[in-house]
Amino acid sequence: AQKVTQAQTEISVVEKEDVTLDCVYETRDTTYYLFWYKQPPSGELVFLIRRNSFDEQNEISGRYSWNFQKSTSSFNFTITASQVVDSAVYFCALSNYGQNFVFGPGTRLSVLP
Amino acid sequence: KAGVTQTPRYLIKTRGQQVTLSCSPISGHRSVSWYQQTPGQGLQFLFEYFSETQRNKGNFPGRFSGRQFSNSRSEMNVSTLELGDSALYLCASSLASGVNTGELFFGEGSRLTVL
Numbered sequence: 059a060q061k062v063t064q065a066q067t068e069i070s071v072v073e074k075e076d077v078t079l080d081c082v083y084e085t086r087d088t089t090y091y092l093f094w095y096k097q098p099p100s101g102e103l104v105f106l107i108r109r110n111s112f113d114e115q116n117e118i119s120g121r122y123s124w125n126f127q128k129s130t131s132s133f134n135f136t137i138t139a140s141q142v143v144d145s146a147v148y149f150c151a152l153s154n155y156g157q158n159f160v161f162g163p164g165t166r167l168s169v170l171p
Numbered sequence: 172k173a174g175v176t177q178t179p180r181y182l183i184k185t186r187g188q189q190v191t192l193s194c195s196p197i198s199g200h201r202s203v204s205w206y207q208q209t210p211g212q213g214l215q216f217l218f219e220y221f222s223e224t225q226r227n228k229g230n231f232p233g234r235f236s237g238r239q240f241s242n243s244r245s246e247m248n249v250s251t252l253e254l255g256d257s258a259l260y261l262c263a264s265s266l267a268s269g270v271n272t273g274e275l276f277f278g279e280g281s282r283l284t285v286l
Contacts, residue, residue, distance in 0.1 A: 095275075101259065102175075103277040149214060158229055159204070161214035 060085045062152050062162035070168045071140050079135045079165045081150030087111075092126065092133045093151040097164070103149065109133065140169045173198065175264050175278035183284045189250040192281045196243050196264030202226075203245040204275065205237060208259040217260075220245055221267075249283075257285045 061084040071077045083092065094106040107117065109126050117124050121138045137144055150162040176195040184190050196203050204219035204227075216229040220239035237247040243264075249256055259282050263275035 095277075100279060101261075102279045103261065103263070103275070105274055105276070108274060158227060159206075159216045161206075161216075163213045 060152050060154060060158075060160045062150050062160055064148075064150055064162040064165050066165045067163070068166045068168070070170060072170050073142060074139050076136060076138050077140050077167065077169075079137075079148050079150075079167065081133045081135065081162060083131050083133065083150070083152045085152060085154060087154045089154070091153045093153070094124065094133075094135050095149045095151060095161075097147040097149065099146070106135075137167075140167075142169050142171055145169045175262055175276055177260075177262050177278035177281050179281060180279065181282050181284075183286060184252050185286050186252055186254060188252050189248060190252060190283060191246055191248045192260055192262075192283075194245045194247075194262030194264075194278060196245070196262075197276055200264035200266055200276070201243055202265045202267060203239055203243065204263050204265075205245070205247050206261040206263065207231075208261060208280070209255075209257070214261075217247065252285045254285050257283060259283075 063082045065080055090111045092109045095103040096106055097103045107124055114126050123136045125134045145168050147164045147166045149164045152160045178193045194203055202221045205217040206214050207217055208214045217231055217235055218225055218237050219227045223239045234250045239245045259280045261277055261280045263277045265275050
């Protein structure tokens with residue numbers, strides 16, 4: 059069975075601090091996709107990144123970076139120099155080809171000015 | 172380009188009633204998927220439609236159903252509403268079958284309250 063765990067329920071940081079959101083997944087398949095989505099207070103989820111199981115390269119996009127480690131089944135997300143606009147709920151998700159989409163429980167990030 | 176539009180945004184129903192929610196995907200997107208979000212269960216996949224055919228289905232009872240029209244617009248229906256159906260229902264669209272690729276574009280959701 060597929061499962062996504064985000065152990066951090068809520069995180070509060072002060073603006074300009076770096077913050078890492080943890081994601082651990084479980085799957086028996088060798089081919090799968092991992093994602094991060096952001097849900098701001100308005101409600102709609104915003105796609106941030108997709109990574110397939112064969113691509114363990116870390117990725118950086120502006121202040122965002124992702125660390126994918128198959129050995130530990132983790133796909134962590136770091137925000138550098140956080141800003142108030144980063145305040146949202148962040149979801150890690152897993153999709154196996156042809157199967158359902160499984161979301162983690164989410165981490166609520168509050169960035170205080 | 173217009174985003175995903177969900178209607179209605181808010182609605183209140185009573186137990187036993189049924190409800191129909193509508194989703195208009197981004198123009199050109201052929202896949203529409205539905206999700207239920209509750210504080211207790213989090214985000215759960217309901218089903219996905221692609222070119223008017225249900226492609227995948229989550230673990231929900233038969234009271235939850237959906238359909239997709241030739242213009243890719245989709246509706247989901249919940250019959251015999253229960254208190255536990257109170258949730259934010261999110262619709263997402265994508266060009267290809269979204270469950271596989273994950274590049275989903277979400278609407279703002281329809282918040283259903285069952286009394």
